[in-house]
Amino acid sequence: MGMPELPEVETIKRELAELIRNKKIKSVDINLAKQVKAPKAKFLKLVQGQKITAVRRRAKMLIFDLQNGWHLVFHLKMTGQLIYRDRSGKLAGGGHPIKYGDVKDKKSGAKMGSLDSARDKLLINLPNKYSHVIFNFHDGSRLFFNDLRQFGWVKLVDKEELNKIDKEFGVEPLEKEFTFEKFKELLLKKKGKVIKPLLMEQDSIAGVGNIYAQEACFCAGIVPNRRVKDISNAELKELYDCLIRILKLAVEKKGTSADNYVDAFGRQGNMIEYLKVYDRSGEKCPRCRNIIKSMKQGSRTTAYCPKCQR
DNA sequence: CGGAGTGTTAGTCG
DNA sequence: CCGACTAACACTCC
Secondary structure, eight states: OOOOOHHHHHHHHHHHHHHHTTOBEEEEEESSGGGEESOHHHHHHHHTTOBEEEEEEETTEEEEEETTSOEEEEEOTTTEEEEEEOTTSSOTTTTOOOOOOOEEOTTTOOEETSSOSHHHHHHHSSSOTTEEEEEEETTSOEEEEEESSOOOEEEEEOHHHHHHHHHTSOBOTTSTTOOHHHHHHHHHTTTTSBHHHHHTOTTTBTTOOHHHHHHHHHHHTOOTTOBGGGSOHHHHHHHHHHHHHHHHHHHHTTOOOSSSOOOTTSOOOSGGGGOSSTTOTTSBOTTTOOBOEEEEETTEEEEEOTTTOO
16 A cells, blocks of 8 residues: 555656756666666667656656656556665765655554554665666666566656556646636536446546545545545535645655655654545544544545535 | 565456 | 456555
């Protein structure tokens, strides 16, 4: 559970933009070829020696612009990580200790990110057995593409292919063009559909996944299996406001680390303590103290409060 | 020890 | 076109 959605990828993007923009890729180690969606020789030829001119995000994808006009596109899927380390191989950011999220695991009570867990220990050892692609920069710093479950990928695309990918995705919910009118128009095009899974359809609204779709529904007081046609205009406005507010807060908190996600420094995000229903089935609703329930929608879990959400 | 659960997305099938 | 389902994978939880 807990995968990079828009806020997590946005966090990595902002950090990497500072860390690797204008750096030159000296070499790339491809340890697991299937995660690189290009012939290896072509990939190495077009990537090695190139300067990264920009780091961008589209939906849940990270894009590195290369000086030669090609682009690296990353999708982290569920357990992908992009972690930067300077030439010392230790902590980025001037040698200060990593400030991990001060978040307690609600099951064990142990502080997450306290370097107690095996995963945390793996994390400070880079490369580790999940470091499937490694970018080595000219200054000795490195970028590790780790992926436990190996669903993530990096593609090498030209401008035309990038445009094609871009067109497959919908509106960016934190951009100006995501107005309430646009939101309504998108939803009402599919008014027979169930709201929560619809919020996650990438070709309508880009970047919303299972966590933030659940949270938006809770915030708006809408039960996640309502059909769009049964939701009033006032409720849709509430949902729209909630979605934007939650995504912005999540970016501010550097994302949700429910499981594998860490930012470009290898730090956990701090959003989990602001989540109201996600992974809280069986706990008390923070609003009405009734018990939070969960249901399956498609193959994914949705948690909701049966009293607060109608 | 073993089976279920975890979630993103492409793909298949009816 | 649509929904339902599965595969890809590895680890955790019960």
